[in-house]
Amino acid sequence: MQEEIVSKDQLSKIESIIGAFKSVPGALMPLLHEIQNEMGYIPESTYPSISRELNLSVAEVHGVVTFYHHFRTHRPGKHILQICRAESCQSMGCGELETHVKCSLGVDYHETTSDGEISLEPVYCLGNCALSPAVMMDDQIYGRVNVKRIDEIIESVKEKV
Amino acid sequence: MSYTVFVPRDSSALSMGADKTAQTILAEAASRNLDVKVVRNGSRGMYWLEPLVEVVTSEGRVAYGPVLPGDVASLFDNNFLEGGAHALRLGLTEELSWLKKQERLTFARMGVVDPVSIDDYMSHDGFNGLKNALAMSGADIVKQVTDSGLRGRGGAAFPTGIKWKTVMECQSDQKYIVCNADEGDSGTYSDRMIMEGDPFVLIEGMTIAGVAVGATQGYIYLRSEYPHAMETLNQAIKNAYASNWLGRNIQGSGKTFDLEVRLGAGAYVCGEETSLLESLEGKRGLVRFKPPLPAIEGLFGKPTVVNNVISLATIPIVLDKGADYYKDYGMGRSRGTLPIQLAGNIKQCGLVEKAFGITLRELLYDFGGGSATGRPIRAVQVGGPLGAYLPESQFDTPLDYEKFTEIWAVLGHGGIVAFDDTVDMAKMARYAFEFCAIESCGKCTPCRIGSTRGVEVMDKIISGTDSTRNIELVRDLSDTMLNGSLCALGGMTPYPVLSAINHFPEDFGLVKKEQAA
Ligand SMILES: Cc1cc2nc3c(=O)[nH]c(=O)nc-3n(C[C@H](O)[C@H](O)[C@H](O)COP(=O)(O)O)c2cc1C
Ligand code: SF4
Numbered sequence: 001m002q003e004e005i006v007s008k009d010q011l012s013k014i015e016s017i018i019g020a021f022k023s024v025p026g027a028l029m030p031l032l033h034e035i036q037n038e039m040g041y042i043p044e045s046t047y048p049s050i051s052r053e054l055n056l057s058v059a060e061v062h063g064v065v066t067f068y069h070h071f072r073t074h075r076p077g078k079h080i081l082q083i084c085r086a087e088s089c090q091s092m093g094c095g096e097l098e099t100h101v102k103c104s105l106g107v108d109y110h111e112t113t114s115d116g117e118i119s120l121e122p123v124y125c126l127g128n129c130a131l132s133p134a135v136m137m138d139d140q141i142y143g144r145v146n147v148k149r150i151d152e153i154i155e156s157v158k159e160k161v
Numbered sequence: 162m163s164y165t166v167f168v169p170r171d172s173s174a175l176s177m178g179a180d181k182t183a184q185t186i187l188a189e190a191a192s193r194n195l196d197v198k199v200v201r202n203g204s205r206g207m208y209w210l211e212p213l214v215e216v217v218t219s220e221g222r223v224a225y226g227p228v229l230p231g232d233v234a235s236l237f238d239n240n241f242l243e244g245g246a247h248a249l250r251l252g253l254t255e256e257l258s259w260l261k262k263q264e265r266l267t268f269a270r271m272g273v274v275d276p277v278s279i280d281d282y283m284s285h286d287g288f289n290g291l292k293n294a295l296a297m298s299g300a301d302i303v304k305q306v307t308d309s310g311l312r313g314r315g316g317a318a319f320p321t322g323i324k325w326k327t328v329m330e331c332q333s334d335q336k337y338i339v340c341n342a343d344e345g346d347s348g349t350y351s352d353r354m355i356m357e358g359d360p361f362v363l364i365e366g367m368t369i370a371g372v373a374v375g376a377t378q379g380y381i382y383l384r385s386e387y388p389h390a391m392e393t394l395n396q397a398i399k400n401a402y403a404s405n406w407l408g409r410n411i412q413g414s415g416k417t418f419d420l421e422v423r424l425g426a427g428a429y430v431c432g433e434e435t436s437l438l439e440s441l442e443g444k445r446g447l448v449r450f451k452p453p454l455p456a457i458e459g460l461f462g463k464p465t466v467v468n469n470v471i472s473l474a475t476i477p478i479v480l481d482k483g484a485d486y487y488k489d490y491g492m493g494r495s496r497g498t499l500p501i502q503l504a505g506n507i508k509q510c511g512l513v514e515k516a517f518g519i520t521l522r523e524l525l526y527d528f529g530g531g532s533a534t535g536r537p538i539r540a541v542q543v544g545g546p547l548g549a550y551l552p553e554s555q556f557d558t559p560l561d562y563e564k565f566t567e568i569w570a571v572l573g574h575g576g577i578v579a580f581d582d583t584v585d586m587a588k589m590a591r592y593a594f595e596f597c598a599i600e601s602c603g604k605c606t607p608c609r610i611g612s613t614r615g616v617e618v619m620d621k622i623i624s625g626t627d628s629t630r631n632i633e634l635v636r637d638l639s640d641t642m643l644n645g646s647l648c649a650l651g652g653m654t655p656y657p658v659l660s661a662i663n664h665f666p667e668d669f670g671l672v673k674k675e676q677a678a
Pocket of ligand 2: 646
């Protein structure tokens with residue numbers, strides 16, 4: 001895996017995020033969210049500053065980041081496509097949908113397309129179980145998704161490039 | 162003449178294009194020089210009709226749906242702003258039988274009001290419960306909650322009043338109210354609906370809890386999969402502070418209550434209350450040993466009420482109308498109403514709030530209209546991924562905590578997922594183990610290792626290898642998990658697994674026993 005480069009600018013931004021949260025009770029989770037919002041993932045190079053300011057060990061920070069499925073340790077694609085694979089969506093054929101998407105994008109779950117456009121992630125329930133199968137592209141949620149519709153959703157984000 | 166049109170902001174409505182519908186209505190109104198105000202309400206819960214658009218007329222609100230952008234021009238042509246006839250016209254919303262047959266107590270305002278308008282909330286009985294509570298002693302509030310018979314709607318069905326009493330009686334400089342908004346169960350979305358469609362009722366319920374037990378700080382632990390709920394909640398909290406329904410000296414009462422939303426990060430186990438508290442403290446979501454109970458040593462070691470969104474959102478009506486009013490609904494020891502969520506392969510999916518006692522069959526067919534695919538419904542899973550699968554022969558079971566226990570099933574958070582006859586129950590059993598393996602916090606061996614072993618054995622069964630012996634293995638493994646797990650993730654994964662084997666043996670390469678119950 002290639003070493004992730006974090007620019008000076010981003011580092012100073014991260015320092016200010018850490019500064020803003022450090023006196024908040026239970027600061028680590030909101031802080032990690034904020035860093036991921038800013039960077040798209042949580043670079044390992046931020047662990048030392050986080051651990052110093054929050055009085056934790058680097059191992060503890062690492063432990064928390066890796067415990068939660070939502071936190072990413074590597075830079076994702078430009079867009080993130082989450083397919084719900086929980087029971088409700090299974091009952092409406094999400095299996096077919098996931099096979100189709102994996103095939104057409106040429107990636108498995110937790111992978112990014114070779115053009116760096118789309119990262120594919122499984123998700124266990126989006127709360128859209130009344131309109132299964134459901135997917136989420138970035139922050140946009142879609143219901144009653146079929147093979148045709150998911151192709152359109154994927155195309156729509158690619159066009160914007 | 163100005164017109165008011167409602168287009169939901171609910172995530173599920175958005176998933177069917179409600180934003181585009183709202184924009185198209187505004188654009189069309191502008192091009193026709195009509196004065197139209199669009200209110201982004203919550204969903205009425207009739208999801209197969211989303212985006213459901215309502216207009217205010219002299220007779221009441223008239224519903225149209227599902228309204229896609231392409232339908233908007235013709236709706237204007239047919240004078241829908243005054244309730245005109247159209248193929249999508251459904252009638253007066255309040256008269257729609259799907260809604261009319263319900264008993265909406267917790268969801269009384271759902272879809273009716275502008276979710277972030279304090280004025281709207283107050284003109285629909287909002288804050289009546291808190292006003293009463295502010296004039297009562299903590300002990301009297303707790304007594305009302307206990308007398309109402311309300312049991313936790315997050316899954317464990319523990320009496321809410323008893324939990325509050327424990328926290329109230331603890332001596333401490335700091336106590337907390339924590340709302341469990343992790344809603345991880347597949348097939349459930351009632352918490353999300355409240356947070357997106359009537360967030361003030363949750364804020365009011367949490368404030369009442371704070372006043373009752375003497376807690377001044379609340380946290381809503383919200384799953385990260387719900388960005389829209391986050392936005393609406395934060396707006397509502399801001400508005401509540403601005404009008405002094407949160408913060409210091411609430412409405413001159415001398416009481417203080419502060420409230421903040423904290424995001425989870427995609428871990429199912431963090432819905433378990435002690436794992437949730439660890440996460441709120443900024444740690445890995447490892448389940449804690451009990452005792453101590455969170456009510457005694459909870460968040461940051463302080464006495465803490467942890468309640469589900471629906472439990473807390475039900476408090477205002479109890480304090481407004483009284484314990485007896487609420488208790489009058491229901492059956493046996495299951496008092497009040499349950500917001501039931503129909504999900505999966507059902508034609509008319511949505512939120513049905515009914516008194517306990519309604520049967521699965523009524524829900525699946527009278528409300529749900531049967532399967533979405535038109536094939537027979539073969540199995541339903543009630544109560545999320547840790548709930549049992551039930552066959553048709555059990556569809557007459559009334560929704561009641563104890564009746565479900567009798568058939569080795571659970572109501573959980575009230576989600577019902579239906580499957581048609583194309584389902585392979587062996588695959589569903591495999592998935593139950595797989596889900597447990599993915600989400601296990603790793604603290605106990607039966608859950609951490611057993612679930613992965615379960616997947617392997619299920620693979621053998623699915624490929625037809627030595628079914629009888631391997632099913633015995635699954636049963637042994639399930640026994641170990643049932644008895645040797647610290648929390649219900651490992652401890653209840655055997656529910657979906659064993660119920661699938663027992664009720665649908667033919668899917669596991671076994672011969673179906675005739676007339677098996
Ligand atoms: C694995 C697991 C996941 C859970 N997920 C949730 C959840 O998402 N929401 C919830 O309210 N309760 C959940 N619970 C139940 C909580 O531990 C706890 O009982 C509940 O928050 C108490 O609130 P109530 O009494 O109002 O139901 C979960 C329990 C377990 C074991
Ligand atoms: S049963 Fe599983 S999730 Fe629950 S405490 Fe044990 S290892 Fe953790």
